[in-house]
Amino acid sequence: KAGVTQTPRYLIKTRGQQVTLSCSPISGHRSVSWYQQTPGQGLQFLFEYFSETQRNKGNFPGRFSGRQFSNSRSEMNVSTLELGDSALYLCASSLSLQGPNSPLHFGNGTRLTVT
Amino acid sequence: ELKVEQNPLFLSMQEGKNYTIYCNYSTTSDRLYWYRQDPGKSLESLFVLLSNGAVKQEGRLMASLDTKARLSTLHITAAVHDLSATYFCAVLEYGNKLVFGAGTILRVKS
Numbered sequence: 001k002a003g004v005t006q007t008p009r010y011l012i013k014t015r016g017q018q019v020t021l022s023c024s025p026i027s028g029h030r031s032v033s034w035y036q037q038t039p040g041q042g043l044q045f046l047f048e049y050f051s052e053t054q055r056n057k058g059n060f061p062g063r064f065s066g067r068q069f070s071n072s073r074s075e076m077n078v079s080t081l082e083l084g085d086s087a088l089y090l091c092a093s094s095l096s097l098q099g100p101n102s103p104l105h106f107g108n109g110t111r112l113t114v115t
Numbered sequence: 116e117l118k119v120e121q122n123p124l125f126l127s128m129q130e131g132k133n134y135t136i137y138c139n140y141s142t143t144s145d146r147l148y149w150y151r152q153d154p155g156k157s158l159e160s161l162f163v164l165l166s167n168g169a170v171k172q173e174g175r176l177m178a179s180l181d182t183k184a185r186l187s188t189l190h191i192t193a194a195v196h197d198l199s200a201t202y203f204c205a206v207l208e209y210g211n212k213l214v215f216g217a218g219t220i221l222r223v224k225s
Contacts, residue, residue, distance in 0.1 A: 031211050043203065043215035056210045090157060094211050103148050103160035104211065 002027065004093050004107035012113045018079040021110045025072050025093030031055075032074040033104060034066060037088040046089075049074055078112075086114045117142045117208045121216030128194045128223050136219045138187040138204035146207035147187045149178050151200045152218070158203065161189075194223045 005024040013019050025032050034046040045058040049068035066076040072093075078085055088111050092104035118141040128134055138147070146165055150158040162171045164180035164187060171178050175198065177190045187204055201220050205213040 033211050033213075035213075035215075042217050043205075043213075045212050045214070048211050050211075056212050058212070092158075092211075103150075103163050104213065105160070106150075106158040108157045 004091055004105050006089075006091050006107035006110050008110060009108065010111045010113075012115060013081050014115055015081055015083060017081050018077060019081060019112060020075055020077045021089055021091075021112075023074045023076075023091030023093075023107060025074070025091075026105055029093035029095055029105070030072050031094040031096070032068055032072060033092045033094070034074070034076050035090045035092065035106075036060075037090060037109070038086075043090075046076065081114045083114050085112065087112060117144065117206060117214045119204060119206050119214050119216040121204055121219050123219060124217055125220045126222070128191070128221065130195055130223055130225050131193050133193065134191050136189040136191075136202055136204075136221075138189070138206075138216055140185045140187075140206045140214075143182070143185075144206045144208065145182055147180050148205045148207075148213065149187075149189055150203045150205060152203065153200050161202075191221070194221075196223050196225055199223045 007022045031050045033048040037043045048056045052068045063079045068074045088109045090109045091107045094104050120139045149161040152158050162178040167182040169180045175192045180187045201218045203215050203218045205215045208214050
């Protein structure tokens with residue numbers, strides 16, 4: 001069974017640009033969550049999608065947005081990039097909605113560098 | 116707001132020694148997870164702890180959960196170099212939102 005797939009693996013962007021990251025969950029998983037990992041702030045929750053609906057959102061500015069498609073694939077978009085957006089962005093998928101009895105399965109992440 | 120604290124943040128161990136990583140959290144939750152992360156890699160699930168008194172073991176790692184004390188421990192027995200990594204605990208806040216601790220960097224020296 002294929003794991004969570006994130007593309008691209010690496011991105012270099014310039015301040016002010018926008019970026020779109022993609023995540024394909026494990027087959028059959030309908031919940032997709034996004035996390036940002038930085039050395040200073042650690043792992044922080046961005047948002048979660050289930051059946052194409054955003055269920056939860058973390059404490060990030062509106063420049064961070066996402067969506068989920070009918071096949072459960074998800075994208076996140078960051079507009080007007082800032083240097084502080086440089087991070088590893090991790091996508092995680094899960095079978096269930098109300099608190100997983102199995103862990104979230106994480107992808108390998110997209111390393112975004114903003115210059 | 117749920118807060119998760121791990122300690123120590125850095126742990127340098129000799130091979131063969133035992134040690135414990137602690138994870139405290141601030142509000143009620145009955146699901147706690149331990150993950151491992153190798154440099155430049157993603158998060159690998161180690162344990163899911165679902166209820167008070169839960170204990171799980173895999174190889175040289177054993178995790179336990181005390182929901183009344185809001186405390187989980189990850190015990191390392193007879194450490195080996197391959198265990199060197201960063202270990203995170205994460206607590207389920209709601210839905211599928213996890214709140215992570217800061218992580219414990221473990222270095223096992225031979």
